[in-house]
Amino acid sequence: MNNVLIIGATSAIATAVARIYAKRGDSLYLLARDESRLLKITDDLRVRGASEVYSARFDAQEFSSHESVLDRVFSLMKQVDVVILAHGTLPDQEACQSSVEVTLREIEVNALSSVSVLTHLANSLEKQGSGTLAAITSVAGDRGRKSNYVYGSAKAMVSVFLAGLRHRLFGKGVNVLDVRPGFVDTPMTKAFDKGPLWAQPESVAEGMVAAIDRGKAVVYLPFFWAWIMRIVRNLPSFLFLRTSL
Amino acid sequence: MKLSGWGRYPVIDSLPEFPVGDECVMKLIEAHGSGPLIGRGLGRSYGDSALAPTAVHSAYLDYFRYFDKQTGILRCAAGVSLASVLELIVPEGWFLPVTPGTKYVTVGGAVASDVHGKNHHIDGCFSEFVQSITIATANGIVECSKTSNAELFCATCGGMGLTGFILEVEIRLKRISSSFIQATTIKTKNIAETVEALDIHRSATYSVAWIDCLSTGKGLGRSLIMLGEHADDGGLQTGCKARLSVPFDVPGLFLNGVTMQAFNSVYYHRVTKAKSRSLVSYEPYFYPLDGVRNWNRLYGSDGFLQYQFVIPRKAGIEGLTVILNRLAASKRGSFLAVLKLFGEENSNYLSFPMEGYTLALDLKRSPEVFALLDELDDVVVGLGGRIYLAKDARMSKSIFQASYPGWESFSQLRRQWGADNIFNSIQSIRLGL
Numbered sequence: 069m070n071n072v073l074i075i076g077a078t079s080a081i082a083t084a085v086a087r088i089y090a091k092r093g094d095s096l097y098l099l100a101r102d103e104s105r106l107l108k109i110t111d112d113l114r115v116r117g118a119s120e121v122y123s124a125r126f127d128a129q130e131f132s133s134h135e136s137v138l139d140r141v142f143s144l145m146k147q148v149d150v151v152i153l154a155h156g157t158l159p160d161q162e163a164c165q166s167s168v169e170v171t172l173r174e175i176e177v178n179a180l181s182s183v184s185v186l187t188h189l190a191n192s193l194e195k196q197g198s199g200t201l202a203a204i205t206s207v208a209g210d211r212g213r214k215s216n217y218v219y220g221s222a223k224a225m226v227s228v229f230l231a232g233l234r235h236r237l238f239g240k241g242v243n244v245l246d247v248r249p250g251f252v253d254t255p256m257t258k259a260f261d262k263g264p265l266w267a268q269p270e271s272v273a274e275g276m277v278a279a280i281d282r283g284k285a286v287v288y289l290p291f292f293w294a295w296i297m298r299i300v301r302n303l304p305s306f307l308f309l310r311t312s313l
Numbered sequence: 314m315k316l317s318g319w320g321r322y323p324v325i326d327s328l329p330e331f332p333v334g335d336e337c338v339m340k341l342i343e344a345h346g347s348g349p350l351i352g353r354g355l356g357r358s359y360g361d362s363a364l365a366p367t368a369v370h371s372a373y374l375d376y377f378r379y380f381d382k383q384t385g386i387l388r389c390a391a392g393v394s395l396a397s398v399l400e401l402i403v404p405e406g407w408f409l410p411v412t413p414g415t416k417y418v419t420v421g422g423a424v425a426s427d428v429h430g431k432n433h434h435i436d437g438c439f440s441e442f443v444q445s446i447t448i449a450t451a452n453g454i455v456e457c458s459k460t461s462n463a464e465l466f467c468a469t470c471g472g473m474g475l476t477g478f479i480l481e482v483e484i485r486l487k488r489i490s491s492s493f494i495q496a497t498t499i500k501t502k503n504i505a506e507t508v509e510a511l512d513i514h515r516s517a518t519y520s521v522a523w524i525d526c527l528s529t530g531k532g533l534g535r536s537l538i539m540l541g542e543h544a545d546d547g548g549l550q551t552g553c554k555a556r557l558s559v560p561f562d563v564p565g566l567f568l569n570g571v572t573m574q575a576f577n578s579v580y581y582h583r584v585t586k587a588k589s590r591s592l593v594s595y596e597p598y599f600y601p602l603d604g605v606r607n608w609n610r611l612y613g614s615d616g617f618l619q620y621q622f623v624i625p626r627k628a629g630i631e632g633l634t635v636i637l638n639r640l641a642a643s644k645r646g647s648f649l650a651v652l653k654l655f656g657e658e659n660s661n662y663l664s665f666p667m668e669g670y671t672l673a674l675d676l677k678r679s680p681e682v683f684a685l686l687d688e689l690d691d692v693v694v695g696l697g698g699r700i701y702l703a704k705d706a707r708m709s710k711s712i713f714q715a716s717y718p719g720w721e722s723f724s725q726l727r728r729q730w731g732a733d734n735i736f737n738s739i740q741s742i743r744l745g746l
Contacts (some may be wrong), residue, residue, distance in 0.1 A: 078333075080373065105334050108376045108390075115377035116401065255373055258331045261314070 069119060070094045071145045075126060075185060076155025078105045080254035081194055081204060084273030085152055090118035091155040092234040097141050097148075099126035100155070109175045128155050128181035133260040138188045147196060151189055153182060153203035158256045171218050178222035181250055183229055190233050193242045200280050201237075207288065209248070213313045234285060246286045247276050316368060319609050320359035321616030322706055325739060327366060333373045335480050338449045342478065342735060349737035352474040354419030355394060358426060359619040360706025361739040362473050369478055371421055377401065378481060385486035391421025391479040396603075401486055405550045407486040408543070408595070410442040414431035414651075416600050426703035427471030427664040431519035431541065431599070434656040440470035442485045443498060450477035452730035456605055468726045471664035473702055475727060475736050475746060493547035494519070494552040494598040497540040498589050500581075504534025504637060508630050508670070511538065511654045518542050519598075524649035525577040526674065529641045534633065536652065537584055541598055550594070558590075558606035580602065611731050612677050616704055621673035623655060623666060632696045633670060636689060642675070643685050647674040662719035662726070665701045673704070683707060702740065710745040720746065 072089045074082050076176060077098035087097055090113040098113075100106050103125050110121045122144060126137055159174035182203060193199040208216050209223035227246050234244035251257065251266045272289045279287040288294035300313070316327040330350075332338045341350070350367035371392030378388040385407050387398065395409060396416040402408065413428040422428075424446060427438045436442075445458040446469055455477070457466040469476045499514075501507045507522050514520055519541035528535050602608050609617070624632045633652075651673045658667040676682045690712045693700065699716035700708050715721055724746055727733045737746075 102334075104336065108334070108378070111378050112376040115380045255331050255333050258329065 069159050070149040071097070071147055072150045073097045073099070073141055073145070073148050074152045074154060076128070077109060077123070079154045079156075080101050080256070080269040081249070081252060081272050081276070082152060082154035083109060084116075084269040085154070085276055086113055087116055088273055088277045089150075089310045090114075090116040090121075093119050095119050095120040095145065096122070097145060098123040099137065099141075101125065101127050125142045126155075128177055128185075131181065131184050134181075134184050135188050138185070138192065142196075144231065148193070148199055150200045151193070151202065152276075153185060153201075155181070156204070158275055159216070159218050161214075161216050161218060174218050175222050175225075178219065179225040182226045186226075186229060186233060190237060190242070194237060194240050197241040199241075200243045200245060200283070201230075201233065202247055202280055204249065204276075205230070207248050207250050207293050207297050211300050211308075215313060243283050243285075245284055247289060248277065248286065248293065248297075249289045250296070270305065285304070316356075316364055317616070318360050318363060318379040318706065319357050320619055320678075320704075320706060321609060321612070321614070322540075322618065323361055323364070323739065325361075325364050327364065327368045330367060330369045331373055332369060335374075335447075335454060338369065338374075338478050338480065339454065341367075342451060344643055345735065348735035349742070351736060351738040351741075352391070352421065354392060354422035354427070355417050357415055357418045357422065359704040361743070362416075362426075362702055362705070362741075363422075364739045365400075365737060371419055374375060374421075374480065380405075382407075385488060386479060386483065387486055388483040389420055390481050391424075393420050394418065395420065395423065399513075400551050403489075403492050403595075404549050406489055406549055408489040410485065410487040411436055411439045412599055414600065415492070415603055416596075417603060420482045420484070421474075424479055424482055424579065425468055425472060425474045427659075427661055428703070429655070429666050431521045431539075431653065433666055434515055434520065434654050435518060437656060438470070438659055438661075438666060440659065440661060440664070442487075443470065444483040444485055446470075446479060446483075447481040448477040448487055449480055451735050454480065457517070464726055465730065467661045468723055470659075471661040471702075472723065473663065473738065473741065475723075475738070475741050476730060476732050477736060489543050490545040491547040492549045492551065492595050493544040493592050494541045495544045496591050496593050496598055498584055498591075499538040500537045500584050500587050501534075501538060503532060503702075504536075504633055505630055506537040507534050507538065507652065508633070512654070514538070514540055515654060520654065522652040523580070524650040524652050524672070525581045525638075526640050526647055527574045527577050527638060527644070528581070529638075531640065534637050535581060537581065539598075544592060547592065551596075561610065615678045617675050617677050618682060618686065619673065619675055619704035620689070621665075621671060621701040621704045622689070622693040622698050623667040623669050623671040623701075624668060624693060624696045628669065628696040628698065633672070634694075636692055639685070639689065639692070643681075645676055645679075645682060645685060647676055650674050662723040663702065663717055665699065665703070667699070669698065671701075673701075705740055706741065708744065710738070710743065713744040720744075 072094050078100040096118050106123045110123050113121045156178045164171040205227045206223040208220035209227045230246045249272050253266050267290050275289040314329050317324040349365045351365035353363040353368045354371050374390040374392035376390045380387045382405050410545050411430045423439045427440045448455050465695050516542040522536040522538045523537045655666045694716045
């Protein structure tokens with residue numbers, strides 16, 4: 069039985085991940101901002117077989133609260149085997165372009181808050197000497213594109229930060245996983261027309277748990293995004309700049 | 314966004330809303346003060362009952378609230394599918410007391426259509442096992458059951474989502490000691506034998522007849538009757554995922570009188586003995602088509618119409634003979650024609666079943682089929698029967714009003730709860746509800 073901490077637990081992918089662990093009979097600690105939804109998810113995971121489900125309110129933008137919230141998790145669970153970072157927003161690129169304020173707020177939610185949380189978590193897991201630290205970033209972080217570079221650059225920062233943590237914690241018993249999903253059909257993306265590249269949160273969650281189980285470093289979900297992004301990253305600038313990506 | 318029912322007709326432009334909590338649903342209802350909006354689950358109703366300019370999807374309202382493994386009481390949000398319920402309860406020795414022919418419907422949808430199963434003659438409709446429902450009405454969130462807000466309860470079960478948006482449902486499950494079904498198949502030579510066999514075996518827990526609806530003359534109504542009982546042992550297993558999928562629309566040419574007749578004939582002759590027994594898992598027994606994902610694409614991009622009617626018991630063999638003759642003469646048979654004996658009707662305003670015989674048909678959409686079904690409507694209603702709303706995409710207002718005696722009280726109740734201005738589907742507008 070594992071102890072699993074999920075930050076941003078009300079997101080669609082996080083909920084799907086939590087259900088997989090619940091079915092395995094694991095213990096879960098959920099952190100999220102929306103308390104009424106958190107309560108429903110807690111009930112749901114208990115019904116699905118989780119041995120214990122704890123939850124607490126967590127606001128990514130209240131940086132000063134991060135340390136105490138996470139300390140409480142570690143003192144209650146004693147040992148944390150898996151941590152999943154799933155909080156975040158999908159910024160409106162046009163709104164960001166016309167407002168520095170909006171841009172910085174999105175960077176704060178999607179990058180700086182993760183940096184803060186990851187720093188605390190890395191220290192705790194290093195002390196513990198075991199565990200997996202998995203964060204959901206995005207394929208959007210692989211190359212800046214006009215359609216969503218605010219989101220992409222925030223996610224890119226988290227990806228590089230994770231790479232650094234992986235290097236630092238190598239040999240300390242802690243694995244760091246960077247999960248890069250492509251398009252996922254969630255409430256966050258409900259306004260988009262869905263094509264064949266879109267995945268369901270359940271299948272992304274399955275891929276994520278499998279990557280955690282296998283101790284992987286970086287995983288693209290579904291797998292074909294690794295190939296798509298290889299092309300996008302390597303497209304020469306004179307061509308890339310002419311695309312409408 | 315383009316939206317249609319499982320029969321892929323009609324198709325309309327619809328704004329999708331995906332609320333993530335009860336409060337979001339209430340906000341949506343307030344925001345869309347004059348509608349029309351309608352709740353929508355997995356989109357398995359065939360026609361236009363879950364179609365509206367604004368469709369409120371229950372995809373993210375899929376939480377279990379509690380499950381008492383001792384008493385078999387389960388409470389969950391309306392967007393939970395029967396497939397998820399089965400996955401949870403079967404290993405614990407519980408089963409759905411009533412299940413339709415697919416597990417890919419939501420609990421909310423099962424209530425809204427007051428679905429029936431192969432055991433209707435003994436156990437009645439889904440609502441029989443519903444202990445309480447939480448509904449987001451135009452006037453706020455309301456709890457109802459057979460004893461509190463009983464009228465709202467009776468209107469909501471079978472009410473096609475027209476009283477409000479169903480948020481949570483509490484159901485009473487059925488104990489099983491095995492996930493297997495002891496199935497018996499009986500082969501009959503004509504409609505008289507079929508009806509007689511259904512009648513003789515009316516004490517069987519599950520019974521349904523597959524009719525070769527293209528066979529004429531002496532063989533009119535020849536069938537395979539499938540009876541079932543929960544087995545005593547064999548283990549409690551779930552989890553058969555769809556192995557086959559129909560990846561694209563099959564060209565219309567594929568389904569014609571010849572292929573249909575051939576299929577029906579082969580299917581009928583596949584069973585050689587007059588009576589045979591086998592032990593099968595509950596999944597292929599109850600959900601034979603769930604094994605083929607997107608099977609609705611078999612009917613091509615034009616889609617198809619499901620036609621399910623019920624006629625009273627007294628209309629019996631004569632009534633069925635008239636209808637089967639018309640169908641066979643039209644050469645517009647169906648891959649699957651399913652006949653079943655219904656038990657007594659319940660007191661819900663718009664629930665479909667009544668004591669008698671029900672027949673369900675799939676018909677590829679064409680202008681001629683509309684004319685044929687209009688003719689059949691008159692025959693069915695003339696015999697005192699009616700058409701299933703969850704499968705309908707075309708019934709006229711007059712046929713509906715003549716066959717659902719509860720419609721006026723239902724409309725009145727809708728006005729009382731302020732639902733008539735907000736909760737409307739393309740179907741409810743067509744039927745004048």
